[in-house]
Amino acid sequence: MTTGAPAATLSLDEVDPRTSARIARETRQDWIFRWLLFAAATLVLVLLGAAALSMLAGGRLAFQTFGWNFLWSDVWDPVGKTFGAFVPIYGTLVSSAIAMIIAIPVSFGIALFLTEIAPTWMRGPVGAAIELLAGIPSIIYGMWGLFSFAPFMAANVLPWVRTHLAGIPGIGALFQGPPLGIGMLTAGIVLGIMVIPFISSVMRDVFRTVPASLKESSYALGSTTWEVVWNVVLPYTRSAVLGGIFLGLGRALGETMAVTFVLGNSHQLNISLLMPGNSIAAAIANEFTEADSEVYLSSLIALAFLLFVVTFIVLAIARLMLRNLARKEGN
Amino acid sequence: MVRPIAFLGAAVCALALAAPVSAAEVTGAGSSFVYPLMSRWSADYNAATGTRVNYASVGSGAGIAQIKAGTVDFGASDKPLPSEDLAAAGLAQFPVVIGGVVPVVHLDGVSPGQLHLDGPTLARIFLGDITMWNDAAITALNPGVKLPAEAISVVHRSDGSGTTFNFANFLAKVSPEWKSKVGEGTSISWPLGVGGKGNEGVANYVKQINNSIGYVELEYAIKTGMTFTSMKNHAGNWVQPNLDSFAAGAASANWAGAKDFNLVITDAPGAQAWPITASVFVIVYKQPKDAARSKEMFTFFRWALEKGQGQAKELNYVSLPAELVKQIEKYWAAEVH
Numbered sequence: 001m002t003t004g005a006p007a008a009t010l011s012l013d014e015v016d017p018r019t020s021a022r023i024a025r026e027t028r029q030d031w032i033f034r035w036l037l038f039a040a041a042t043l044v045l046v047l048l049g050a051a052a053l054s055m056l057a058g059g060r061l062a063f064q065t066f067g068w069n070f071l072w073s074d075v076w077d078p079v080g081k082t083f084g085a086f087v088p089i090y091g092t093l094v095s096s097a098i099a100m101i102i103a104i105p106v107s108f109g110i111a112l113f114l115t116e117i118a119p120t121w122m123r124g125p126v127g128a129a130i131e132l133l134a135g136i137p138s139i140i141y142g143m144w145g146l147f148s149f150a151p152f153m154a155a156n157v158l159p160w161v162r163t164h165l166a167g168i169p170g171i172g173a174l175f176q177g178p179p180l181g182i183g184m185l186t187a188g189i190v191l192g193i194m195v196i197p198f199i200s201s202v203m204r205d206v207f208r209t210v211p212a213s214l215k216e217s218s219y220a221l222g223s224t225t226w227e228v229v230w231n232v233v234l235p236y237t238r239s240a241v242l243g244g245i246f247l248g249l250g251r252a253l254g255e256t257m258a259v260t261f262v263l264g265n266s267h268q269l270n271i272s273l274l275m276p277g278n279s280i281a282a283a284i285a286n287e288f289t290e291a292d293s294e295v296y297l298s299s300l301i302a303l304a305f306l307l308f309v310v311t312f313i314v315l316a317i318a319r320l321m322l323r324n325l326a327r328k329e330g331n
Numbered sequence: 332m333v334r335p336i337a338f339l340g341a342a343v344c345a346l347a348l349a350a351p352v353s354a355a356e357v358t359g360a361g362s363s364f365v366y367p368l369m370s371r372w373s374a375d376y377n378a379a380t381g382t383r384v385n386y387a388s389v390g391s392g393a394g395i396a397q398i399k400a401g402t403v404d405f406g407a408s409d410k411p412l413p414s415e416d417l418a419a420a421g422l423a424q425f426p427v428v429i430g431g432v433v434p435v436v437h438l439d440g441v442s443p444g445q446l447h448l449d450g451p452t453l454a455r456i457f458l459g460d461i462t463m464w465n466d467a468a469i470t471a472l473n474p475g476v477k478l479p480a481e482a483i484s485v486v487h488r489s490d491g492s493g494t495t496f497n498f499a500n501f502l503a504k505v506s507p508e509w510k511s512k513v514g515e516g517t518s519i520s521w522p523l524g525v526g527g528k529g530n531e532g533v534a535n536y537v538k539q540i541n542n543s544i545g546y547v548e549l550e551y552a553i554k555t556g557m558t559f560t561s562m563k564n565h566a567g568n569w570v571q572p573n574l575d576s577f578a579a580g581a582a583s584a585n586w587a588g589a590k591d592f593n594l595v596i597t598d599a600p601g602a603q604a605w606p607i608t609a610s611v612f613v614i615v616y617k618q619p620k621d622a623a624r625s626k627e628m629f630t631f632f633r634w635a636l637e638k639g640q641g642q643a644k645e646l647n648y649v650s651l652p653a654e655l656v657k658q659i660e661k662y663w664a665a666e667v668h
Contacts, residue, residue, distance in 0.1 A: 077520035078491070079513065151539050178482055180540050182525055265489030265526030276525045282489075286528055290392035290491020290517045 052308055059302025061295055070302065076267035078287075083299035085306055087269050091184065091277035092310065095259060096252040098188025098273070103195045103248055110196070111203030112229055127204065134197035142261035145190040146182075150262055153189075154181025158274060161185075177274040180264070185273040187263040191255055195248035202244030206237040239322050246318040253311050256281040280307040355627040360387040361394020361407030363529075364493055364548060365611040368428060369407070371642045372635045384631055391493045392517060398422065398614050404621075404628050406614040409493020410517060411593045417614075423666045424614045425592050425659045427635065429581040429649035430548055432498050432607040433572040435534070435557040437543045438464065440477060442558065444571050447472045449563035450505030450598070450606060456483055456544060457502065458509060459523040464542060472563075479542060486536045486545035489526025491518035497609035498546050501597035505606075546607075549577070550647040564606045565598050572605055577649040580608030586655050592662070618668050629663060636660075 015023075062070055062083060073084025110130065114123050158179035165175040177183075210233050218228045234241070264276020265286055280303050291297040359369070366388035373384040389397070391408040398406030399420055412424060434453060436446055448456075452468050455461045461468055464478045488495045499515040513519055525540070527533040530551045537545040537557065549572055552559045561569050570576045583601025584594060596608050613632065619625035636659065640650035651659070 075520070078518035079516045079520060146535055146539075154539065178484060180484060180525060182536065182540070260489070260528055261532075265528065266524065267520065268523065286490040286526070287518055289390035292392045292395075292491065292517055296518075 052305070055301055055305040055308060059298055059305045061298035062302035065295055065298075070299070071306075074267075074269040076283075078291075078293075078296055081293055081295050083296070085280075085299075085303055087267050088278045088280040088283045088303055089306060089310065090269070091263065092253055092279040092281070092307065094184055094273070094277070095188045095191055095263065095279055096249060098185065099191035099195055099252045100245070100249055102189060102192030103199055103252075104245060106192075107196050107200035107203055107244075107248075110200040111207050112233075114204050115207040116225060116229060116233070127201075130197045130201050130204075134201065137257075138194065138255060139257040139261075141190055141194050142258035145186065145258060145262040149190060150181035150186055152181075153186050154179045158185075161274070173271050174273050177270070177272045179274065180276065182262055182264045182276055183272075183274050184263065184270075184277045187259050187277075187279075188273075190258055190262055191252045194255065194258060195252050198251060199244050199248040202247060203237075203241055206240035206244070207233055209240075210236045238325055242318060242322055242325075246315060249314060250311060253314065254281055254307065256285045260285055280304070280310075355382040355624070356385065357382065357405070357624060357628045357631060358385045358387075358403045359394075359405040359407060359613075360389050360397045360403045361614075362391045362409050362493055362611050363388040364409055364430060364609075365407050365428060365648075367550075367646050368643055368648050371646060372631075372639050375639075375642060376631055376634055379634075380630075382627055382631065384628075390491065391496075392491055395614065398616075401616075401620070404615070404619070404624055408612050408614060409609060410496045411591075411595065411610075411612050412614065414591045414593055417591050421617050422614050423591065423617050423662070424612045425662060426610040426651060426655070427613050427632065428643055429577055429596075429608060429610050429651065430550075430647075431572060431577045431580070431605050431609055431649075432494055432501075432546050433549050433552045433559045434544060434546050434562070434607075435537050435552050435559050436545075437537050437541060438479065438558065439541070443556075444559060444561050445476060446558070446560045447476075447563070447569060448560050450501065453562075454502040454506030454509040457485055457487075457522070457524070458506075458512065459485070460508075481542040484540045484543040485521075485524030486533050486540065486543050487521050487524050487526055488530075488533055489528050491516075492529075493517060493609065493611075494530065494546065494548060495519065497595065497597055497607060500595050501607045504598045549573075553647060562606050564602075564604050565600050566602045566604070568602055570603055570605055574644065574647065574649050576603055576605035577608050578652070580604035580606070581610065581649060581655070582652045584608075586658060592659075615667065617666055625667075629667070633660070 066073065066083065070083065070085055071089075072086050073082075074086040075082050075084045076087060077083070114126055118126065158181065161175050162179060166172050214232050214236065215228050218232050223231070259279050260282040263279060263282055265278055265282055266276035267278055267283075270277060284300050284303055287296075288300055291300055366386065369384070369386040373386060377383055386407075387403075391410055394403075394406035395408050395412065397403045399422075407427070412422070416422075417424060434448060438446065448469070449472060452461065452472060455468065462482055463480060464483055465480045470476075470478055496515060496517045499509075499513065499519050502513075503510040503515045513522065525536055527536040527545070530547045533545045534547050534551050534555050534557060537543050537547075538555070547557070549559075551557070552572070559572050561571055564570050579601040580596055580599040583599045583604050584596040586592065586594060592612065596610055598606050599608060615628065616625070636651060636656045643650045
């Protein structure tokens with residue numbers, strides 16, 4: 001411990017004054033360090049609270065004017081100054097749901113392949129490629145969606161969808177309308193492609209943490225690769241995998257530019273996934289600069305607050321699911 | 332009502348003020364429609380005089396907000412402010428250049444200018460009243476043009492815009508139903524259709540969706556080779572969208588009778604006038620805080636209006652008629668101190 005005279009450390013009563021000064025200094029440093037960490041953590045809470053409060057304050061006029069009606073009215077009329085958030089909320093949830101239906105299985109496949117099946121020489125390059133994909137700006141995805149993917153959807157995918165799915169009772173209503181190529185389905189698929197890198201890189205990292213001894217024991221008992229994955233890898237990493245999925249979902253809910261390009265930005269309520277819709281983030285990006293009345297601007301800020309609330313609810317559900325899983329594992 | 336954009340404007344101004352005051356400087360913000368011309372004027376004027384004119388293309392609504400907040404020397408808007416609003420904020424306004432909005436279609440086998448539409452029919456299409464291209468109302472205007480028995484896909488702007496304002500203003504003038512159901516504004520509640528962001532967004536959607544119709548600035552229709560339509564104007568004549576028909580629209584508008592130039596020149600009465608002609612307005616303070624900057628600004632606009640016609644024509648804008656320029660200069664002398 002000390003570099004001073006060894007005799008001085010033998011008794012606490014006779015501490016070398018240099019050592020005691022050093023202890024005092026280190027205690028002080030420790031104290032400062034602790035407070036710095038505390039401040040860093042508090043800063044997040046303060047920022048979160050301040051953001052939520054200022055959005056609520058900005059949207060107050062809209063909430064006062066329209067009341068609860070703001071949540072379920074599908075009217076968005078800048079001329080008549082009547083606003084309702086139902087269409088953007090619906091669009092945000094539906095496009096994110098489509099994205100998740102696509103992204104979760106694909107990401108799961110990518111992560112499993114990279115950790116369990118791929119030859120070692122492939123893991124590095126493919127892993128790096130996924131991280132590069134995560135770094136592409138969303139506007140690039142949007143432009144690709146508009147110039148390449150939407151025409152492809154209109155020419156090849158949507159006609160098939162209309163002839164084969166539109167007739168099914170019940171879900172058929174989801175697949176009706178002209179094959180514009182621009183709409184909820186296209187937006188959901190583009191979103192799905194965008195969040196795959198996020199979910200799959202988290203999954204890959206956590207799959208790697210499964211101890212080799214566990215997997216090898218299972219293989220030794222005669223398990224197939226699938227059985228090892230389903231019975232060993234997934235249960236071991238379950239909570240982290242869910243965390244990765246919700247990271248991707250959070251990103252899908254708030255995505256702006258890519259969605260704006262391919263969603264169609266229409267404020268009419270359409271059940272069909274082939275028709276244009278709107279999302280909260282896209283509506284704000286489109287309309288903020290030209291919102292020419294107080295209540296219009298306030299409604300857009302209120303939309304931002306609702307996006308915050310929606311994201312919060314989704315994350316809260318994620319936490320609950322995790323807690324239930326943990327409890328089940330305990331039994 | 333403080334927006335991030337206003338902060339940005341403030342930051343830009345602060346930077347501008349902090350810079351060494353070697354050359355005079357003027358800042359403006361607003362309409363994205365006039366941006367290409369403003370930057371061209373600004374570059375040529377800087378080369379000629381050394382005065383820098385910085386123009387930020389932030390949208391008309393944000394331009395109005397910034398001039399009201401006093402963060403810029405002038406704002407530019409595609410939509411004129413009513414005289415009462417100007418008076419309340421101590422502002423003056425004048426037009427600087429003319430442009431126009433053009434309906435564009437995507438119909439196989441139809442060439443630019445071949446499809447003929449009149450105002451009421453256009454309004455009924457955008458109201459969702461006429462849904463098929465072979466509707467009797469359209470075929471009656473287009474004898475000899477083969478129109479498909481396909482549904483019409485409507486494309487409009489998703490962002491608030493002066494283009495939308497002028498288009499909706501025209502439809503409101505020619506269709507009572509449009510006026511009562513939809514009205515006019517930079518953002519409106521569209522009865523149907525797909526929304527594209529910006530002129531380029533609408534242009535792309537129209538190109539990609541078969542049997543669609545949308546509206547863009549002339550510049551975009553020409554640059555991207557789109558199929559524009561002929562329109563029937565107020566005088567009952569068929570006109571093609573081009574600089575001549577825009578100029579005819581601007582010349583026939585009753586500027587002399589409009590206080591503070593508060594005039595939207597759609598549906599102008601001239602025999603050859605394009606019906607959806609539009610003008611861009613500059614908004615300034617009547618009693619500017621910084622008289623020297625204000626003087627520089629007016630010198631710039633005087634130069635632009637009197638000597639900047641060449642640049643305007645090159646970029647597919649129409650310069651103001653000489654008489655209107657004289658009227659504007661008289662207005663400056665009377666209103667701005």
